[in-house]
Each structure stands twice: as C-alpha cells, then as structure tokens.
Amino acid sequence: SFQKLGDNGGELTTLQKLLVFYKSPISKFCYHSSAYVIFLVLYAYVVLFDFEYEMTYMEIFLLIWIFNHLINEIAEIAAEPSLSLRGKINDWVSSVWNRFDMVSLLLTCMALGLRLHRQTFTWGRIAYAINTTVFYCRLFRIYHVSYHLGPKLVIFYRMISEVLVFLALLVIFILGYGIASQSLLHLSRNAFTLNSTSISNIMKDVLLTPYWQMYGELQLEEIAGEDEQVCHQKSCWVNEVCFKDNTSCTKELDCVCENPTDYSWVVNLMLFFYLIIGNIMLLNLLIAIFTYVFDEVQENSMEIWKFEMLRLIQEYDFKPALVPPFVVIEYLWRVCKYLWKLTCREEKEN
Amino acid sequence: SFQKLGDNGGELTTLQKLLVFYKSPISKFCYHSSAYVIFLVLYAYVVLFDFEYEMTYMEIFLLIWIFNHLINEIAEIAAEPSLSLRGKINDWVSSVWNRFDMVSLLLTCMALGLRLHRQTFTWGRIAYAINTTVFYCRLFRIYHVSYHLGPKLVIFYRMISEVLVFLALLVIFILGYGIASQSLLHLSRNAFTLNSTSISNIMKDVLLTPYWQMYGELQLEEIAGEDEQVCHQKSCWVNEVCFKDNTSCTKELDCVCENPTDYSWVVNLMLFFYLIIGNIMLLNLLIAIFTYVFDEVQENSMEIWKFEMLRLIQEYDFKPALVPPFVVIEYLWRVCKYLWKLTCREEKEN
C-alpha cells in the first residue's frame, strides 16, 4: 500500500504518471547518460575532423552544449545545503565527480580563449585534445551505477596513491640511469648551444627513454651509441715520432679522444641493473602492494559504493528533466516558476 | 558381487562384453575425442591449403562430418527430459558446451551460404576462419575430464566476467587517449573525404594503436608525427613588410600553420599517463582481482567440476556408439529399431 501520489489524494492521471516516470532519478540517469554519449561522439567528431581556424557550426553547437553543462553545475552549487557561497563550493568540490566537471569546464573556457587568438591557436588544439580525455573519463560516472563496475572504480581510485608511491620511487631510478647513460652516449652536448628543440630532446632522452625501456621497448640500437670520435682540443699536444735511424721525424698530434660506442658496454650494464630494479623489483612490488590493498579494501569498497550511489540518486533527483542542449529552457522555466511563486501565488493565497 | 548383466541373468557372452565395453561412456569418450582431433586436423588442412572457389572433395567430406554433428545435436535436444520444444532447447542451451556447438553449427551454415555465392565468397572465408577458432575451443571439452585441467577451466570461465570489467574500464582510457592523440597527430583529416579504407584506418589508429601500446608495442615512430606543415587557408592574411627607408615593401602571406611534430611532446606525455593507467594500474589491479577471486573459487571449482563431470558422463552414455562421420548410420538404425519396436515387437508380444 504505497501512498497515493495524486494531487487530491487519488490516483495519478496518465499524464501525471508519465511525468513522474520521466522525472524519476532512474529515467533521468538514462537519458542524461544517452545525451552524454551523444555529446562525446560529437566532441570526438569535432576534434578529429572539424577543428578549423574558423569555428564550424558543429563546434559552436558543442560549445553551447558545454555552456548548458556549466549552467547545470552552477545550479548544483546553488542547491548545495550550505549557506555561504564558500561552503557551497566546498561541499560541491568534495565529490570527485564535480572536480572532474570543474576541470573540464575550466579547460573548455581556456581552450576557447586560446583557439580564438592567432598566436595561441595551436595551444587551443592541445587544450581541446586534453579535454577529450577528461570528458571521456567522466563516463566512469555512468559506470558507477553498475553493481560490478562501481566497487572496482572505488578500488581503482584507492590504488592511485599506491601508484604515486611507485612513481616516486621510479623517478629516482629513471633520473639516475637516464642522466648517467646520456652523459656517456652524447659527448658533444654543449650548454651554450641549447635551444627549445635540443632541450626537449634531452628531456626525452633522460626521462622518457628509460620509461619506455621499463615497458620492454629497450631501443637497443640507441644504446649502442653513434660511432663518432670526439676529441678534446685542449688535450692535444704535438708528439714527435722519430724513426730508428733518427734521420726523419714526423710530428703527430696526440689528443684524448672518446667514442660513444666505447661506452656502450657500460650503458648496457646500467640498463641491465635498471631493468631489474624498474621492471622486475618495482613492478612486482606494486603487484604485491595491490594484492595486499585489494584484500583490505574489498569489503569497504561495497560500502563506499553504496554511499556514492545514494549521492548519485540525490543528484539526479535534483537534475533538470531536460537533457543538456535544451537544459537552458528548463532553467528559464524554473526561474519563471520561482518568480510566479513569489508574485502570483501570494496574490492567489491572499 | 555386481549384478549379472546378461540377458537371462547369467554371464555376458564375449561379444556382449565387447559391446558393453564399446558402449561404456569412457570408451565412447575416447573414440569420440580421437575422431574430433582427426576432424580438427582435416579442418585445419582445408582452411590452410584446400579452400578453393569450387569445393574440393575434402571440404565436402568435412561438411558431411559437420552435418553428422548437427544430427547428433538435434538428437541430444530431442532427448532432453523437458516436454515442450522450448523447454528442451532451454535445457540444452544451459550447458556452455552446447552453446559452443550451436555457435559453431550456425557459423558453418552461414559460412556455407556465404562461400557459395560469388559476391560473398570472401566473407565465406572469414566465416570459415572464425569457425576454426570455435572448433578448436571445443577441444576444452576433452580437457574437462582431466583432474588437473578441469577445475582450472571452471576458474578460467569464472574469470571472464572480471576481464570484462577490466575491458570496460580500459575502453574508456583507450578512447580518451586514442581520440586525443589522433586529433594532434593527423591534422588534415576531413569528414567529407571519408571512405571505407580511411574509416578503418581511423578505427585502427584510435582503438587498436592504444591497445597494442598497452602490450609494450609502443610504436614510438608513429607518435613522433609526420613532419608536414598544415596551414589554415581561412586564417591567412596579407602582411606588408616594409624596410626601414619605406622605399620597398614586400607583401607576405601570414597563415596559422600547424605541424604534427610540434604536438609530439603532448602525445608523448599522454602516452606516459596512459601507460601508467593502462599497463600498470589496470593490469595490476586485474592481477589483484584474479588472486582474490582465485582464493575464493578454488574450493568451489572442484565441486562444479564434479557436477560437470556427471553431466559429461550422462551425455556420453546417451551418445551414439559410432563416431561422427558414420553417425547417420546409427541414427538410421535407431529409427529402424524404434519402428520395429512399434510394429513387429507388438505382434511378437501378442
């Protein structure tokens, strides 16, 4: 015996039933999710095919859609129970999903600002590309309702701190091995001829090469070193070489010369130890940590997931019934309703 | 003191003994398995060497063999205890092995239909190739009787759902990274010039490249980007550059240009984070999940395996004594016997 939901305590009319169904959190979740998937397809289309210097209609449509998101989020902040604006924002930011939304919206604003100027157009493209990743990661929100995927996401989130520990340990070995190997493989690098290209090359060689090597992309031909003799000018002296009969002497320039290929075996040995530490010790230690932590958080994950589910339902209960591109209409209507309440209703009641 | 098995309560004759031995589930299992292995060898031979536009004798022989399988499966469905046809099919489908059989038989029919027509001949070959995999996977049925392999298969089957969770998480990161990186590496893609080849290339770049990268095939030279300048026509304006004495001015076209190699470092950084998430976090999380689940299902696996063994023995008890290529004969004989029972025996009894 559920309570009657109708206006006058009776049954709902068909239209009311439809409205209740349409406004229930589960329905809202379904069509908001569908709308979001469509949004992602459009976004992918724009960044892959339709990103020109002059905005295309599709891109403008996309930006309107994101603008709707923005209004949505502002409404959510306004609806937080806290009284002060600071408190409202703090409450809102406490959810990891809202932080996602904030990042994506800030990135969009930045991307829009950058792409509109001639000089920063290329940075605008980069911002759009990075934003793609953020928008796709927001899809995990939809995964969250799944009984199978939700708790795994909670555990995944918990594991991030363990991976950071792993990276903190790894970065030291990467730096130690990367700098040592580069100092042996590239002998003629000079600090006075550095430009942005050569700096980015050095960063790549020092940081990324050891990182790729950790994944088994050993790049052995790079480790072999270029076969070019580098001689130190200041070390040269003239060496007089005389034949036995001392009749003819030839002067030879004797310099200290180095060849990266001579150092190749040292770099090979360094790679040997680096791989043991980076690939075998650290990775396997991480596996052991994951196995340990998984056993610990497995039970809690279900609790946390249920708590998150509650939050999600509350959020969708509040969410407008219209999907993003038309959500402005709903908010306009809400504002009208609010104004009507303030003015007309009072009159009526009077 | 076993019960005597002979017709008149006495010992079995030598021929009867041979028949009992030949009809016992274990013997049936042995020669059905051997026949199946021979079938697989023939199938491999046909798809590797003997798949011509006009069917070869070997292929026709193979299709007859599969037709025997088909009759076998129909007989099995008919023998299910349920009374209605729907119930019989439901009972039959409830076993994962029967689902395997169903898929392979449907694929065979489809493959036959496709390969017989000129236009769809190439699709026929694809269907034959996919069917090879399905036929080989049915071999696990034979593994199932092993005390060592059986329970492992049960656990393997249980792990599939965990891998699906892993894939569901992975696909989001693949899409996010794949679309973002492609939007930076291929600037001149155009939605209006898309054809089937270019679409399949984009699908490969967006979906498969990140997937291969997860396995350590980093394809670093593709990430470096092609060194080709792409200029936006609509962004061009004429720039008048005058010398100091203002006597001569040259007009220059000033355009916003992009080069994929300039974005290379962004894609490298994206790959950096993608590999941490895809290769390190997700894979190690999966290992932790597997370790956890394995400990849980280890005991049950033995129970489930024993239950499956019972099912297997029952099935082989029912199976015809003749192996597939000649199984039609047995079924014909069964029908004859059944008809004889219906007609002659009654007369005899009368």
Place this chain on the structure above:
Amino acid sequence: SFQKLGDNGGELTTLQKLLVFYKSPISKFCYHSSAYVIFLVLYAYVVLFDFEYEMTYMEIFLLIWIFNHLINEIAEIAAEPSLSLRGKINDWVSSVWNRFDMVSLLLTCMALGLRLHRQTFTWGRIAYAINTTVFYCRLFRIYHVSYHLGPKLVIFYRMISEVLVFLALLVIFILGYGIASQSLLHLSRNAFTLNSTSISNIMKDVLLTPYWQMYGELQLEEIAGEDEQVCHQKSCWVNEVCFKDNTSCTKELDCVCENPTDYSWVVNLMLFFYLIIGNIMLLNLLIAIFTYVFDEVQENSMEIWKFEMLRLIQEYDFKPALVPPFVVIEYLWRVCKYLWKLTCREEKEN
C-alpha cells in the same frame, strides 16, 4: 667428548686428519663443484670455438671427463641398497638429479655417435648444443645446498606442473588463432607443393608467431598481410560489357579475387581477442595460481629441502674423493682394495 677416530682408539695422525678432512662430504662437495664449474667452462669453450669436423684435443679431453662421470654414475647405481639390477636402477632414477645425469649421458653418447658420421654431423652439433643446456641445469644441484636457494628450487620444481596446465590451455588458443589467421593471410598455399622448408615455415607461422605475440612481440607488419591479389581460376567467366548504343561490346574476364590485406582487419580483431585471452587472462590466472600454490607449499618446501640435503650428503659421502677427470684412478684403486680384501686379508687373518 667426540669419539676418538684413530685406528687404535687414540688421536688421528696429521696425515689421517688431512684424509678425514679431504674425505668429508662438505670438502668433497666443494671440490666436486669446482671441478664441475671448470668442466662447464671447458664445455662452453668447445661448443663455442672448438667444434671441428676432426675432434680437437680439448673435445677428446672433455669426452674423457664425461666418461669419468659415466663410471661414477654406474658406481652409484651399483651402490644402491636394492638387490636386483632393476631395483637399483629404479632407486637411482627416483632422484630428479640422477635423471638429469642420465639424460645428459645418453645425449652425450648420441651426440658422439652423430658427430662421427659425415651425414649426421650437423645433428651432432645440435645434440652438443642441447646437452650444454642440460649440463648447465645440473648446476642447480650445487645451488641446492644454499639455505636461500634450496627451498626455492623445490617450489620451482613444484610449479612445473602448473605451467604445464597453463601451456595445455594456451596451445588450444594458439592453434585456433594461428590456423585461423594463417588461413586469411596466406591464400595461395598449396598442399601439393609442400617441402620441408615450407612446412617448417607454416609450423613457425601457426605455432611460434602467436607464441611470440603473447610476449608482446606483436609483429604487426606481418599481420597486415602481403598486398597481392589472388584470383580463383575456376571462378572466372567472360562478361560481355556493351556500350549503350550496342555498337561495340568488349569481353571482360570476371573472377573472384582475394587480397590478404582485405582480411587484415579480421586478423587484427582475432589478435585483439587472442591477446586478452593469452596475455591477460591466462598469464594473470597463472600468477594467481602461483600465488596460491606458493602459500601452500612454502612450509613443506623447507621439509623437502632438508630431506634432499640428507640425500645429497649421503651421496657425497659415497662419492670418490678424486674429481671426475681422475676418478678412474680411484675406482681402479677401489677395485684393487676390494681384490686385496678378498685375497690377501683373508690370508693375513688366517
């Protein structure tokens, strides 16, 4: 208060002390191990540098050394407590190390036989190479005395059966994927033109390529397929194409043609699923199994190791005091001693 060890119940003389030290199992173990390491160095030298058609002195010396091993093993068999020859051999074979010795000695005999004949000389080299591996694996015997390494070896030995299960599951997926992908990538293979080279190529493509792919060596360029059209002759028919005014008609040959590159996407998808199953599911399942089994056998491993240690000490107690290349001398002396006991001592006692 140890018991006096001297002949007449008193102290040992210096020479006797030296002999006791020299004959103690631990000393014997040390110099037998050293001798074995020297043997391995020599063996490596011979197979790498000194394997000619005519035997070099080094190789002959090596064969004499192995002959000494052989005598040693025969003496060990003779010393087993069982009375019958069959029992002695069974007792001896029950130790995994003796089985190693047996295999290496049989391989040596075979290798010697093969390398002496003109026709089988190349097989002789293969047998020598394989024997290298067996001889080096015998080094684990020396590891076995280590407190750290010994129990790990016991666990390693226990894990072999789990790896066999893994391989048994893997081989089915390898066959299924390998045959299916090869049937799409190489269309013009013909059973009638097979020779040993093409068979070994097909074996490599079907079995080894999927195996290497499991280790992340994806060989994507091989999967792309060669770009060569293969047309089926029997499918060709003459197609008359007439222009609209019917004045001129040209005859065209219309054939069903295939191109491996058209099937590339199917093979890519197959590799997609094969890698999930082979690299992710099976490998991670194996890790889970190893983790489980390790926890189980960890305690027992110590017990088994101690038992093996006892066996080892007993063996070295029996072993001749001289190291392999001179061991013949010791055995000759033992035989002499035995004969003296039989003849002279009896006289003396009389």
Place this chain on the structure above:
Amino acid sequence: SFQKLGDNGGELTTLQKLLVFYKSPISKFCYHSSAYVIFLVLYAYVVLFDFEYEMTYMEIFLLIWIFNHLINEIAEIAAEPSLSLRGKINDWVSSVWNRFDMVSLLLTCMALGLRLHRQTFTWGRIAYAINTTVFYCRLFRIYHVSYHLGPKLVIFYRMISEVLVFLALLVIFILGYGIASQSLLHLSRNAFTLNSTSISNIMKDVLLTPYWQMYGELQLEEIAGEDEQVCHQKSCWVNEVCFKDNTSCTKELDCVCENPTDYSWVVNLMLFFYLIIGNIMLLNLLIAIFTYVFDEVQENSMEIWKFEMLRLIQEYDFKPALVPPFVVIEYLWRVCKYLWKLTCREEKEN
C-alpha cells in the same frame, strides 16, 4: 608546560628563537635536502654538458661541495659513541645510508684520479656516470621521512635478497640457453682470433641477448641466423662421379657444410622453452614470492621505519647547521669553539 629553554631559565630572545628553529632537526633536514637537490642538478649539468678535458669552474665547485660532504662524514664517524676507530667505523657503516655515502665518496676520489690522467680519462667519465646513479639513489634518504614512502623503502630493501635469488636461478638458464644458441648461430668463431671487441660481442650475445629476450625484446631476426655456408676443410674428400658409359669422370669436392639458418628452428625451440622458464615461470614465481613476503614484512616495515626515523633525527640533530658548500666554515668554527673551550673557558672559570 614545556621547560623554559632560555639561558637563565626564562623565555628565549627572538634571535635565540630563530637559532633554535634554525638548528632544529626538521629545519636542518629541509635545507640540507634542498641543498642536496641543488647539488644533484649541478652534478647532472656537469656530466651532461660540462665534462671537458680541462676541468671547468663548475666541476671544481662541485668537487669542493663533495669535499664538504667528505668532511661531514668524517665528523659523523668521529661522533659515533664507540671509543676505538675501528668501532666507530663499524658503527657508522652499519647504516645502509652511510654505506651509500662511503661508496659515492670513494667513487668520486677514484673518478677524480682517473680523469686527471690522459690514459684513464675515459674511465674517469665512466666513474662520473656511475657516481651519478649513486648520488641520485641517495635521494631515497629524503623519501625516508615520508609516512607513505618510508615503509615501502624498507620493504623494497628487504626484497633485494629475493631478487638476488631470482637472478641466481635466472643466470643458469641464461648461460645454458645463451651458449647453446650461440654455438648454433655463429659457426666460424675461433679462439685464436679473439680480441677485446669480439670477446665483448660474445659476452653480449651469450649473456645480454637472452636477458633482453626475457623482457620481450625477442630479436627474432638475430635468431634466424646469417645465411652463410661454413664448410669444414678437413672433411673434404674428392668424389669421382662417372657417367654411365664410364667414358668421362668428373672429380667433385665433397665437404661437410653447415649453415646457421639450418639450425634456426632449434634455436627457436630453445627460445620457446627459455621464455616459458625465464619469462613465465621465474617472473611469476617472483611475483608469488613478493606477495608472500610483502604480507609478512608489512607490519614490521612500520617498526623498522620508525627506528630508522629516530636514527635520522639523531643524525640531523648532530649535523652542522650550514649546508654542504659552506660546511667547512661551521667545522672551522666548531674547532675554534672547541679550542676556546679548552683554553679560554677554563681561564674564565678559573
């Protein structure tokens, strides 16, 4: 109610407060760590860009800095509680971090000695490069204070012994497989023509190639073998081939010839088994060991970490307040203070 810290039992003056703050272990740790990071940046700069035959100012500055380190360590040894020098050194060496310091300082001295001489200049560069790694690994000292990283470092340190066990097992398989495969792939190697280059090549082929293969860098094209016929001269004999009518006979040289490509399939098979053992069995066994050991040492790690923290605080309490490049000043001042205590104070007190 803390105890008053002022000289005369009262409050501290502002300058005293500043000094107390500046001399507290936590502040010392902060600026010593910062100074060390700056040192590492300078060191990286020198080895990457500024390592010339004639020392640059930067390198000299660096060496002065390291000299300061040296004095620091000597002061630490002197401050150890033990009375004898040997005891002091033993106490000091018992900490793993001090051993790190010792190695790095010895390496620096060696590197300096080597780089100053013409003949050993290249070895000097190698020593500098290796020292880079050691200096960067000392950074872990700073990590040690972190609540998250510290215990992980303790566990990491504990795992080293397990990895050594793994390597000890691995090296046997590497040698067995490496020597066997090389004996088949390079047939014309000769012990008499060996020089340092060819020896280092052989070492690489025998030891490093199997090691890289373990990480999935299978180098399949090297395993295929060079396609060059090697014939044994001593095996040649003259074969008279006569035609049927015996009128004309031709003499043919019949030799035993070998081709590495003929042995390719054996090497492939060897790699097959080597990968199962090296990549699958040993690596997964190591994962199982790590998981087991991690569960064991997890609790202890926190205890050990706390003990290490105490040690660290004590060390920083003793450390000079000035950072390394100026630390000499502090020590000079300490010596002065000590002398003053010895002489002036006594007078004062008198």
